[in-house]
Structure formats: structure tokens, C-alpha cells
Amino acid sequence: MFPWHHTLYQQLTASFLAERGHHALLFKTETGLGTTALIETFAQWLFCLQPQGALPCEQCKSCTLWHSGNHPDFHLITTIENKDIGVDQIREMTETLQQFAQQGGNVVIFIQHAERLTEAAANALLKTLEEPQPKVYFLLEAPLQSAMLATIQSRCQTWLVNAPDFAQAYEWLQTQCPEHSPQEIETALRLCHARPLLCKKFLENDRLPQRKAFLQTFWRFYKSGDVWLLLNAFDKEQENALAQLEWLGSFFSDALKAKMNITTNWLNPDLQNGILPFSQALTPQQLLKGDQILQQAQRDLREINAVNQELILADMLTKLVSEVFGLA
Numbered sequence: 001m002f003p004w005h006h007t008l009y010q011q012l013t014a015s016f017l018a019e020r021g022h023h024a025l026l027f028k029t030e031t032g033l034g035t036t037a038l039i040e041t042f043a044q045w046l047f048c049l050q051p052q053g054a055l056p057c058e059q060c061k062s063c064t065l066w067h068s069g070n071h072p073d074f075h076l077i078t079t080i081e082n083k084d085i086g087v088d089q090i091r092e093m094t095e096t097l098q099q100f101a102q103q104g105g106n107v108v109i110f111i112q113h114a115e116r117l118t119e120a121a122a123n124a125l126l127k128t129l130e131e132p133q134p135k136v137y138f139l140l141e142a143p144l145q146s147a148m149l150a151t152i153q154s155r156c157q158t159w160l161v162n163a164p165d166f167a168q169a170y171e172w173l174q175t176q177c178p179e180h181s182p183q184e185i186e187t188a189l190r191l192c193h194a195r196p197l198l199c200k201k202f203l204e205n206d207r208l209p210q211r212k213a214f215l216q217t218f219w220r221f222y223k224s225g226d227v228w229l230l231l232n233a234f235d236k237e238q239e240n241a242l243a244q245l246e247w248l249g250s251f252f253s254d255a256l257k258a259k260m261n262i263t264t265n266w267l268n269p270d271l272q273n274g275i276l277p278f279s280q281a282l283t284p285q286q287l288l289k290g291d292q293i294l295q296q297a298q299r300d301l302r303e304i305n306a307v308n309q310e311l312i313l314a315d316m317l318t319k320l321v322s323e324v325f326g327l328a
């Protein structure tokens with residue numbers, strides 16, 4: 001569990017301590033917040049034989065079993081090899097539920113990626129949710145934006161897990177990445193939309209200097225109109241190429257901010273020397289057009305298979321030159 005979970009965790013356990021706990025909880029979460037860790041701590045607490053208020057005791061037989069990773073009454077249902085959660089996985093779980101809880105206490109079913117339940121699986125789960133059994137708890141995790149079957153959602157109590165505020169995320173990252181300067185942490189946090197875990201990975205993987213080098217190549221591309229120069233700087237992995245497109249987008253959005261004399265909340269405060277002249281050289285229309293071209297390329301990359309990645313990027317760069325920079 002992470003610091004940004006504490007308030008929600010307190011509210012959650014308080015509702016159970018007041019015997020108002022719901023048998024089915026849906027955690028809708030933004031990405032990069034480590035919400036699985038919150039759900040697992042809560043499950044451990046539900047199992048604990050001598051909970052210390054809102055926290056598990058870490059000493060009892062249940063807590064020991066939990067930490068060994070094989071508590072017999074904890075059932076995890078998740079995607080297997082990135083395939084949707086099928087009806088067989090739900091049936092197997094309901095059959096297990098027919099038997100009495102092995103430890104005589106609570107039973108917890110954790111459905112991770114609940115948005116990936118097939119329709120048949122969701123309908124099978126719905127039946128189980130509609131006939132609650134004592135001491136059986138369902139914990140579902142799904143992304144905030146996902147379309148869940150409304151019937152499933154209506155049987156659950158929903159808890160929203162939001163990104164922490166900037167200051168809290170910043171404070172946590174300082175303890176996690178002490179080797180990075182305050183400026184580096186701040187920049188990385190903005191680029192990662194204040195998602196602390198994503199940001200930690202970003203810093204640890206040295207993405208900050210990689211971003212700087214990439215945007216410097218972009219600058220040379222802008223000056224020369226040399227499509228190949230920037231095309232070769234794109235990563236072959238789709239996920240990384242998408243991140244690079246986001247970096248480009250951040251360059252354009254900072255340039256737009258500069259155009260409107262907004263000097264705060266820049267995503268790339270360390271690249272002012274490039275962004276300011278870039279912003280001065282282009283009209284707002286050109287900057288907006290560039291931003292649209294980048295967004296279209298992001299959508300195309302996500303939707304079209306990766307074989308065409310180079311083609312999509314080459315097309316995008318050509319458009320930037322001809323429609324935005326006006327060099328062609």
C-alpha cells in the first residue's frame with residue numbers, strides 16, 4: 001500500500017469495522033497508482049485473526065499464510081497471457097465457493113482486470129454477486145475509464161482511486177529517488193501526469209536524459225526538415241514510440257503556453273532555450289496543427305498494427321514539414 005491510498009483505506013476499513021462492509025467492492029483506478037497493493041492489504045486485513053484496528057497484525061496464522069503467498073481462502077482471477085477472463089475461470093471459482101472456507105474465516109475473491117471479463121464470464125459472476133454468501137468478499141479492480149457491464153457495477157460498491165496531488169507524489173518520489181534533483185523529479189512528475197509509480201520507473205530507466213536527447217534531435221529535424229533524422233531516433237517498440245510522441249506533444253503544448261505568455265506548469269522547463277524560439281517562429285495555428293498531427297499519429301499507432309509503425313511515423317514527420325514548418 002502507498003501513501004496516497006491511506007485515506008481511502010481508512011474509509012474502507014472504517015465501513016467494515018462499523019459492520020457496514022459491502023460484499024462486493026469495485027475499485028476503479030487511474031493507472032500507475034499501485035492499486036493492487038491497496039486491495040491486497042485490505043484482503044490481508046479481512047483474513048487477519050487479530051487485526052490492530054485498521055491494520056493486519058502481521059503475526060497471526062492468517063498473516064503468516066498471507067505472506068507465504070498461499071492463503072487457501074484467497075482466490076485471484078486475472079487475465080492469463082493477456083487473454084480476456086473467460087467463463088471457465090468464474091465457474092471454477094464458484095465451484096470452489098461451494099466448499100466451506102478452508103480456514104473457517106473470510107473468503108476473498110480478487111478479480112484483477114475486471115474490465116476484461118467476457119460477457120459470459122460477467123453474467124456468471126453476476127449470479128454469484130446477486131446471491132451473497134456470508135463471509136465471502138469480492139474485490140474487483142478496473143481502470144477508471146473502462147466500460148464495465150452496468151449490471152456488475154450495480155451490484156458493487158464503487159471506490160474511486162485517484163492520483164495523489166502533486167505535493168504528495170513529489171514527497172514520496174524524493175524518498176524513493178534521492179539521487180535525482182528536485183528539478184528532475186518535478187519535470188518527470190509532470191511528464192508522467194503525477195503518477196508516482198510510473199514516474200519512479202521513468203527516472204530509474206533514465207528516461208529523462210533520453211527525452212532530452214530525443215527532443216534535441218527533434219530540434220535539428222525542425223531546423224533541417226530532414227525526416228530521416230528524426231525517424232531514426234524513434235524506438236522500434238510501439239510503447240516507447242508512443243512515449244516519444246507524447247514528448248513531442250509536450251514540446252508543442254509548452255510552445256503554445258509560451259505563445260500565450262504562460263510561464264508556469266511547463267512540461268519541459270529544462271528545454272526553454274529551444275521552446276521559446278520555436279514558439280516565436282510559429283503561429284498559434286501552426287502549433288495547433290502540429291499538435292493535431294501528433295495526436296492523429298498516436299491514435300493510428302494504437303489502432304493499426306505495429307508493422308506499419310515506421311510508415312505512420314514517416315507520414316507524420318512529412319506532414320509536420322509540409323503543413324506546419326512550411327519547408328517543403
Ligand SMILES: [Zn+2]
Pocket residue numbers: 047048049050051056057058059060061062063
Ligand atoms: Zn494477522
